[in-house]
């Protein structure tokens with residue numbers, strides 16, 4: 422068991438007595454136990470020498486320095502102008518780039534990229550597996566964090582497990598991104614491939630309101646409206662969610678559903694532009710852009726993953742991904758790929774490949790506010806590389822690398838409503854990653870090999886190696 426896991430148990434016991442700040446300081450102290458003796462002052466880490474992409478709409482800064490004290494950034498600027506505190510741990514980033522931790526605005530931590538959603542949950546419940554859904558979420562959180570994802574919104578899973586994993590990550594007990602969770606898909610028809618607990622089924626707007634209120638009591642952060650809902654359902658549940666202070670994310674492909682979601686006040690339009698149809702009408706695209714409410718395309722899953730995998734089947738055996746799996750889960754995942762081209766998940770792939778590029782280009786041209794999300798965990802859409810693949814699609818379809826980084830960091834932080842993350846500025850949480858070379862020139866390809874990951878002042882990856890082992 423890792424130092425962080427042990428610490429988590431200690432923290433669980435002492436939670437009532439410790440305030441959040443004290444817990445985080447304790448975490449930092451224990452995590453760095455292997456480091457040389459330190460004073461009672463908060464640990465200080467300095468990143469210096471490399472290029473800085475701050476997440477703000479400004480050009481990169483060359484030869485920059487970031488000073489981190491405890492869990493927060495305390496100074497940022499040109500190296501010549503930033504005082505480096507004595508006894509600080511120095512991370513030389515020369516020839517590399519420092520940037521905010523990435524945020525995934527649409528993840529599913531209870532899946533890991535298995536070739537078929539339904540068969541994944543059958544395997545998980547069968548005799549070959551001794552893992553709980555909560556453990557899988559823990560594994561996915563670890564995979565994401567080691568890939569530079571320090572924040573995520575989980576949009577569809579089991580409510581109790583989702584809330585528990587979020588709380589354990591926040592308490593420092595396990596390694597994972599800062600999480601917001603929706604719990605189940607709220608829908609008129611249960612989603613076949615998922616466990617029963619991952620759908621909340623209503624047959625009237627009134628039942629929908631009861632579901633929203635129940636999920637609020639369980640402690641979810643946001644509501645995920647799924648398919649088949651009536652106009653009245655959207656209105657009733659958005660009102661109930663907002664009354665509880667929760668944002669509503671809606672799973673939307675077709676235009677009538679989007680129409681209802683816009684009118685009802687849905688906060689985030691998920692999957693819009695994800696190759697469900699040829700293109701949207703100009704009127705509705707303009708209208709969405711004019712609401713300044715964000716869309717999250719989730720473009721890369723399915724319609725880019727499929728042809729990418731045909732072109733290079735070896736991506737399914739990538740050792741960098743294998744290293745983030747326990748052996749038995751990896752073996753099951755490999756087995757699941759044997760018949761992948763015929764899986765139902767890809768039943769409409771020819772049309773989706775035809776629609777993908779016109780749709781993504783249409784939404785980029787609209788200048789709608791755009792978050793970046795993956796639907797990660799879906800078939801062959803690994804938690805390790807899903808977000809980088811999504812970012813690359815946006816670059817390939819016409820956005821600049823800096824725009825895509827901005828949307829994956831600052832804009833996604835705004836979608837989460839978290840003011841303390843998403844950019845590298847004094848006062849913010851120290852959620853920082855370091856990548857080789859220049860991601861602007863490399864069109865984000867070097868994000869596949871994140872070398873340093875810090876979240877809240879704690880180093881989870883250094884010199885390309887995790888500082889803590891796989892959770893199991």
Ligand SMILES: [Zn+2]
Nearest residue numbers: 672673691692
């Ligand atoms: Zn969805």
Ligand SMILES: [Zn+2]
Nearest residue numbers: 529576577796
């Ligand atoms: Zn999803």
